[in-house]
Each structure stands twice: as C-alpha cells, then as structure tokens.
Amino acid sequence: MTATRALGVCYYPEHWPEAMWPEDARRMTDMGIAFVRIGEFAWSRLEPARGRLEFDWLERAIDTLHDAGLKVVLGTPTATPPKWLVDEMPEMLPIDVEGHARGFGSRRHCCFSHEGYQRECVRIVTALAERFGTHDAVVGWQIDNEYACHDTARSWSAPALQGFRLWLAEKYGNIDRLNFAWGNVFWSMDYPDFHSVELPGLTPSEHNPAHRMDFYRYSSDQIARFNRLQVDVVRQLSPGRDVIHNFMGRTLTFDHFKVGSDLDISSWDCYPLGFLEDRLEVDDAWRQRFMRTGDPDLQAFHHDLYRATSKGRWWVMELQPGPVNWADHNPAPRDGMIRLWSWEAFAHGAEVVSYFRWRQAPFAQEQMHAGLLRPDSVEADGADAAKTMSEELARLDLPPTETAPVAIIFDYASSWAWETQPQGREFDYFRLIFDFYRGLRARGLSVDFLPPDTSDLSAYQMVIIPGLFAWNETLVTALRSYTGLVLAGPRTGSKTSSFSIPETMPPDLPAPIIDVTVSQVESLPANCPVPIAGADGTLKFWREFLEPGADCNVVVESQDGQPVLVRQGNFHYLGGWPDSALLARIINDLGQQAGLSLLALPDELRVRRDGAVTYAFNYGERAIDLETVGLSGTYLLGESTLKPSGVAIIEA
Numbered sequence: 001m002t003a004t005r006a007l008g009v010c011y012y013p014e015h016w017p018e019a020m021w022p023e024d025a026r027r028m029t030d031m032g033i034a035f036v037r038i039g040e041f042a043w044s045r046l047e048p049a050r051g052r053l054e055f056d057w058l059e060r061a062i063d064t065l066h067d068a069g070l071k072v073v074l075g076t077p078t079a080t081p082p083k084w085l086v087d088e089m090p091e092m093l094p095i096d097v098e099g100h101a102r103g104f105g106s107r108r109h110c111c112f113s114h115e116g117y118q119r120e121c122v123r124i125v126t127a128l129a130e131r132f133g134t135h136d137a138v139v140g141w142q143i144d145n146e147y148a149c150h151d152t153a154r155s156w157s158a159p160a161l162q163g164f165r166l167w168l169a170e171k172y173g174n175i176d177r178l179n180f181a182w183g184n185v186f187w188s189m190d191y192p193d194f195h196s197v198e199l200p201g202l203t204p205s206e207h208n209p210a211h212r213m214d215f216y217r218y219s220s221d222q223i224a225r226f227n228r229l230q231v232d233v234v235r236q237l238s239p240g241r242d243v244i245h246n247f248m249g250r251t252l253t254f255d256h257f258k259v260g261s262d263l264d265i266s267s268w269d270c271y272p273l274g275f276l277e278d279r280l281e282v283d284d285a286w287r288q289r290f291m292r293t294g295d296p297d298l299q300a301f302h303h304d305l306y307r308a309t310s311k312g313r314w315w316v317m318e319l320q321p322g323p324v325n326w327a328d329h330n331p332a333p334r335d336g337m338i339r340l341w342s343w344e345a346f347a348h349g350a351e352v353v354s355y356f357r358w359r360q361a362p363f364a365q366e367q368m369h370a371g372l373l374r375p376d377s378v379e380a381d382g383a384d385a386a387k388t389m390s391e392e393l394a395r396l397d398l399p400p401t402e403t404a405p406v407a408i409i410f411d412y413a414s415s416w417a418w419e420t421q422p423q424g425r426e427f428d429y430f431r432l433i434f435d436f437y438r439g440l441r442a443r444g445l446s447v448d449f450l451p452p453d454t455s456d457l458s459a460y461q462m463v464i465i466p467g468l469f470a471w472n473e474t475l476v477t478a479l480r481s482y483t484g485l486v487l488a489g490p491r492t493g494s495k496t497s498s499f500s501i502p503e504t505m506p507p508d509l510p511a512p513i514i515d516v517t518v519s520q521v522e523s524l525p526a527n528c529p530v531p532i533a534g535a536d537g538t539l540k541f542w543r544e545f546l547e548p549g550a551d552c553n554v555v556v557e558s559q560d561g562q563p564v565l566v567r568q569g570n571f572h573y574l575g576g577w578p579d580s581a582l583l584a585r586i587i588n589d590l591g592q593q594a595g596l597s598l599l600a601l602p603d604e605l606r607v608r609r610d611g612a613v614t615y616a617f618n619y620g621e622r623a624i625d626l627e628t629v630g631l632s633g634t635y636l637l638g639e640s641t642l643k644p645s646g647v648a649i650i651e652a
C-alpha cells in the first residue's frame with residue numbers, strides 16, 4: 001500500500017490582478033503543486049456590505065485553478081470579520097483580561113462567545129458552501145484559520161461572562177456544588193448564585209485555581225463549539241469533501257483533540273525558524289547553532305501531536321518558505337532546509353505539505369514574509385525546494401505511516417493546570433513533555449501522542465505520562481490491563497479534576513497499580529538542581545519526596561538519599577523533572593526492558609523509524625556517517641554520508 005503525498009500552496013487571488021491568475025496557476029502546476037488553499041481572509045471582498053455577496057470573482061479564481069488541474073481547499077473567512085460587521089456589533093470584539101477591547105485592524109478580532117458573530121459566521125459559510133460546496137475543484141474546506149492565534153482563545157467580554165455562567169450552571173447544577181468543588185470557603189469566596197460568578201480577571205492576589213481551570217475549560221469548549229457550527233454547515237452542503245483546520249505551533253489554550261474529533265484532517269502551520277526564535281526555552285548557543293535549520297525536534301513534535309488529533313490524517317497547511325516577518329529575528333533557512341522540513345513532515349505521515357505563501361505580498365503586515373515567488377514574480381528559494389520535492393515524491397513509492405512503539409499521553413487541560421499553578425516558574429507542561437519527547441528521539445524512538453482518555457494502550461511497548469494533572473477512569477482502567485512499561489510523573493495524578501489535592505495523596509493511584517505516596521514537593525531555581533546518586537544527572541526545576549510501599553522498589557536515588565524513580569511491576573513513577581542526562585539513562589534502561597531498538601543519536605541527527613522504512617535528517621553543519629549510528633539498508637533517497645540539510649530514506 002502506498003500513501004498519498006502531495007504538495008500544496010496558499011494563494012490569495014484577491015491580492016493580485018485577475019490577469020495574473022492563469023499564469024500563476026500554470027506555474028503552480030509546473031512546480032508540481034497539486035493543492036491550493038484560498039479564501040480564508042477574504043470576507044471584505046466576498047461581502048463588501050451586509051448582504052451584498054460578491055462571489056463571482058472567487059468562482060473565476062476557482063475555475064482558473066481547476067482549469068490548470070489544481071485542487072482547491074476553500075477557507076472560511078471567519079478569522080477576519082469585515083469592518084461593517086464590527087461597526088454593526090462592536091460587542092463582538094474580544095476583551096483582554098484588563099478589560100480592553102482588541103479592536104479592528106488586524107485579524108482574529110472576534111469573541112467566540114458572541115452569538116451575533118457566531119450567527120454571521122454560519123450565514124457567510126452557508127452562502128459559500130451553497131455556491132461552492134459541490135464545485136468539482138473544491139476537495140476540502142479549511143474552517144477558519146488558526147484558532148487561538150495571537151492569544152485569542154480567552155475573552156473577558158460580557159458575552160463570555162454570560163456564557164460562562166450558563167456553562168457553570170449546567171456543570172454544577174447548584175451553587176453549593178460549585179462552592180464546594182472550588183473550595184470557596186477559603187478567603188470567603190463563596191458565591192450566592194451563578195449570576196454572581198465573575199470571570200477570573202484582575203484581582204489583588206491570585207485567583208482561585210479551580211475557577212481559572214473552569215474558565216479555561218469553558219473557553220476551550222467555546223472554540224470546539226464554534227468550529228462545529230461551521231463543520232455542520234459544510235458537511236451538509238458540501239458532501240464528500242475533507243474538513244480541515246490549521247492549528248498553530250505550541251498553542252495550548254484549547255483542546256485540539258476536541259476540535260480534531262470534528263475534522264477529517266488536522267493540519268498545522270509549521271514555521272521552524274520563527275518557532276526556534278520565539279517559542280522555545282533553549283540557550284543562546286542552541287539558538288545560534290540551529291538558527292537556520294530550526295530545532296531538530298520541534299517540527300516532529302507537532303507532526304506527531306497533530307497526527308493524533310484527527311486519528312491519523314493530517315497535513316502541513318503552511319510551511320515556511322524563507323524568512324518570516326513575525327519573530328524577533330527572521331533569518332533565512334539554510335540551503336536544503338525547506339526540502340528537509342517537507343520530507344520530515346511526509347516521514348511523519350503528512351498527506352500534503354503546503355507552502356505559505358505563493359507570492360510575497362508587497363503590501364500590508366506580511367510584506368516582509370517570503371513566498372515561493374518574490375513580489376516581482378521571480379522564483380525565490382522556496383520554489384526550488386518545491387520543484388525538487390515534487391520530482392522526488394513522483395519517484396518514490398512509500399508506505400503509509402505505522403503505529404510507533406512508544407506513546408506519550410498529551411493533555412491540554414494539564415497545560416492549563418500548570419499555567420494556573422506552576423508552583424515553580426519553569427513548570428510548563430509543553431516544556432516538560434517536550435523534554436521527554438526530545439529524550440525519546442535522541443534514542444531514535446518514534447512516538448505517538450495519545451489523548452488523556454485513551455482506553456487501549458496495548459499497541460505500545462512503552463507509555464509515558466508526565467505531568468498529567470488528574471487521572472480519568474478510562475485511562476486508569478486501560479493501565480490496569482496494560483502489560484507494557486509505564487513511566488508516569490512528575491506531578492502526574494497530583495490533583496483531582498476540580499483542582500484539589502486528592503484524598504489519597506498524589507499520584508492518586510490504587511496500590512495494585514503502584515503503591516507510592518508523594519509526601520512533599522519542592523520547586524527548584526534553575527541553578528539549584530538535585531544531583532542523582534552514582535551517575536550523571538540531576539532533577540531540575542522540580543523534586544518530589546516519595547514514600548514507596550512494600551511492593552515498590554527504588555530504582556534511582558538522589559545523592560541525599562531520597563527515592564527518585566520507583567517501580568512496581570511494569571509501572572514506574574518518577575518524582576521530579578529529569579535533566580537530559582538522567583532522562584537518557586531512564587529511557588535507556590526502560591527502553592531495553594521494553595525490548596525497544598535504541599540508537600544513540602547526536603543532537604543534530606534525527607530519524608523517523610516507520611516499519612521497514614527509516615528517514616534520517618541532518619540538522620547539523622557537518623556530514624554524518626549513518627553507518628556509525630547503526631543505520632543501514634537500501635537507500636531509496638540520499639546516501640550513508642548524510643550532508644548538512646540532507647535527507648536519507650533507507651529501507652531495511
């Protein structure tokens with residue numbers, strides 16, 4: 001069986017004279033591009049005034065692309081409501097925590113809780129789907145654009161307040177239950193009724209964490225609900241087309257699994273250099289080293305995470321084709337990197353890699369953002385990469401991606417939990433999970449992410465559950481019958497779902513799974529780690545004091561004689577945040593016990609082992625001999641001396 005692998009591009013016909021469209025379409029096809037995403041910001045040109053629908057130009061654009069043999073993904077324009085609409089109902093603007101409206105003049109100026117805005121979105125999407133839903137060229141829909149981008153998941157608006165109160169009333173039924181669940185006896189925070197509950201805004205001291213958690217849950221639910229409103233319209237009026245959303249990197253303010261469950265395809269927008277510059281806690285030396293390549297694990301992390309959110313089918317909807325405009329510094333990719341990023345996405349199972357954007361715009365906010373073409377239509381670096389990719393994709397017949405041997409449980413609510421109560425400045429959920437992910441990848445392991453309520457773990461040899469704030473019955477039941485190795489902690493099971501310390505104390509698991517108690521925790525400044533006994537490695541940022549029961553063995557201890565890693569049967573609990581040396585040791589030991597095939601990869605070499613096929617990527621500045629790290633077989637692409645920015649595909 002072979003998998004679909006194709007290229008795409010993001011195109012804005014409304015930005016260019018119509019006379020340019022046919023030539024653009026022809027050049028896209030010549031470059032090997034098959035899919036074109038259009039329309040996602042075009043509301044003001046689709047409806048310049050209320051009810052004045054001007055769709056003819058879009059139809060001509062779609063026809064032009066179709067005539068050239070291109071397939072279209074039509075975006076719904078709801079991330080950019082036009083000025084007339086905002087003027088009609090200014091209460092649709094999102095409000096920040098300080099009470100300021102985030103106004104018109106860019107994008108995402110809309111509060112998900114505003115019912116008028118929701119209705120308007122359904123109206124414009126219905127009109128678009130009625131007109132284009134069955135057009136032969138339209139093979140998919142992108143719903144909205146990058147939910148929560150620019151920090152817009154949460155709004156402290158009047159409609160959000162109203163919606164939150166209703167949501168709470170539905171969740172708790174009566175106010176006593178809410179007061180109990182939130183612990184409102186503390187500091188006299190009791191509410192007399194649901195109408196008196198406020199949004200967790202500015203308060204003299206910190207807000208009640210349970211209150212914040214519920215607001216974050218509510219805000220996340222609003223996005224899933226908003227998405228579903230549009231999905232329902234599109235599914236009805238445009239049958240057989242794929243429904244897609246494009247997620248953003250390191251965006252945790254809504255539950256992507258919930259949104260993903262209504263999609264056919266999750267996609268994401270992959271900007272490796274921008275993300276290294278402004279979305280990752282790495283030191284200056286690391287940033288400098290990978291300035292033109294991006295972090296060697298960050299793209300793969302998101303590929304794996306978003307693959308999980310829509311049960312396997314996923315795309316890169318936007319890939320960086322050159323310097324971007326939005327990070328603190330915007331360097332150019334090293335030669336070969338656009339091809340490497342493209343191949344890496346396909347190695348992780350992407351069906352389509354689509355470049356953002358076709359031609360650099362000479363005007364407005366993103367005029368400094370590269371495209372495949374320069375503003376004068378001359379090909380830029382990205383165009384070469386696209387041509388090489390299409391030629392290589394046409395030549396190679398590769399199998400679809402398989403289940404990985406290791407799984408990490410990923411939980412958006414846990415990110416909100418540690419955002420709400422970090423207890424130590426560095427305690428960030430994404431950062432914790434990313435450390436484990438990087439540690440696994442350094443041993444050459446491929447990883448699947450799983451949602452927190454996974455009911456069957458049996459496909460995996462090892463399951464890792466760091467920082468899951470509260471257990472759920474489904475997962476605990478799955479763990480009871482799971483026979484592979486489990487590594488949980490730190491902080492896993494340290495709260496109830498309503499954000500209290502569990503009665504049985506963390507990690508809040510029944511003794512037959514593991515009999516250990518976390519009696520105390522401490523957070524540690526970055527320069528005060530806790531050294532491990534008898535080996536390299538420390539606990540950084542976070543340490544727990546563990547009391548193991550009679551059946552629980554201590555596997556790793558700190559130099560000051562405290563248990564760090566304990567084991568009972570197949571279940572391990574880790575009482576702290578391991579540095580890379582300790583994590584490498586733990587992954588090595590557990591990996592061997594689990595029968596995993598481990599490699600020892602340098603920082604700049606990453607692989608994706610997928611059944612009989614291994615993909616290798618060189619993020620470094622020197623050639624790497626793949627034989628020296630134990631990789632061999634038939635080279636379908638590349639060779640055993642992997643050059644900087646090189647890609648190799650090896651079949652066993």
Ligand code: GAL
Nearest residue numbers: 145146269271318324356369
């Ligand atoms: C994405 C967004 C695009 C464009 C791009 C620039 O986040 O979806 O519309 O703004 O960034 O890099």
